[in-house]
Amino acid sequence: MMTNEISYASEFYSFLTGRVSTAIGRRLQRNFKESGLHITAEQWSVLYYLWESEGLSQQDIAKLTFRDKPSVSRLISNLEKQKLLVRVCSSGDKRANQIYLTAQGHKIKDKCMQQAEKTISEALSGVDRVSMQQAQQILEIVFNNLK
Amino acid sequence: MMTNEISYASEFYSFLTGRVSTAIGRRLQRNFKESGLHITAEQWSVLYYLWESEGLSQQDIAKLTFRDKPSVSRLISNLEKQKLLVRVCSSGDKRANQIYLTAQGHKIKDKCMQQAEKTISEALSGVDRVSMQQAQQILEIVFNNLK
DNA sequence: ATGATTTAATTGCATCAACAACTTATTACC
């Protein structure tokens, strides 16, 4: 029983450490850099949603990206420094900011998505789509167990 | 073609952001804290190998945990501050440190492993072992594609 | 309508990661 649990732990270990997702994030960032984009993988994950719909609040972004509010606040600050987006105080709710992309923020979309796709191709080489979807379903269950 | 790639990207998105492994790490750390252990998930990943074999070099630990040397150096420094381990200058190679656990470092092993197992049980609730192993195989392929 | 409770966002603090530059010791080469 105990032995069983420990060996299970051992199998699960690499999963637990998140080395795969770290490797993916690192490769993504490297691909951004090589194509001349000076953004991080985390910044990309925020921009990803803004390209879909502008005017999101920081709270919205926090929920979408599964980050806490302080993390989003600082990510937004860094992106604002880079002039990729702006905070606009919401007229309806004076506590909230609405986030809008700048021209530059729009401009880099295609280039970023190309690099994201490239990263995915590199990561999934030799993995058939069905297996990948099954793996994702497992990850989804695990995530729901913990959130 | 392009559309196909983009929808693939979007399926892959949660994977790319590493939210599952983040959630696992957070839960592990929370479980440590609740049981009175003041260590981080990252520190645990170092201790995990030292409980198996003491006297590892920092380079060894870097390879085992897939971290770079600076990261290991600082993790070891923090663990040394907490008096869980010590650096011992290797007699064979004066550049290298050998890492040894203190009595306290040994003492917390069982408690830590209990919490790691608890975290795994929580994470894997509702996931059968075969599916999990299949998912791990996919992750292994992805990791090898990127490393 | 006012006092209490939520909610949006920010700031402080500690830890961690990636990358680059550096020191010191070891090994390789000629």
Next chain:
DNA sequence: GGTAATAAGTTGTTGATGCAATTAAATCAT
């Protein structure tokens, strides 16, 4: 044996995270 290349570890910088505490605005309750 002496110089060059390699390897182990450290330090600095920047960006990110988690948690706790704070401010300010909105909502709820009586």
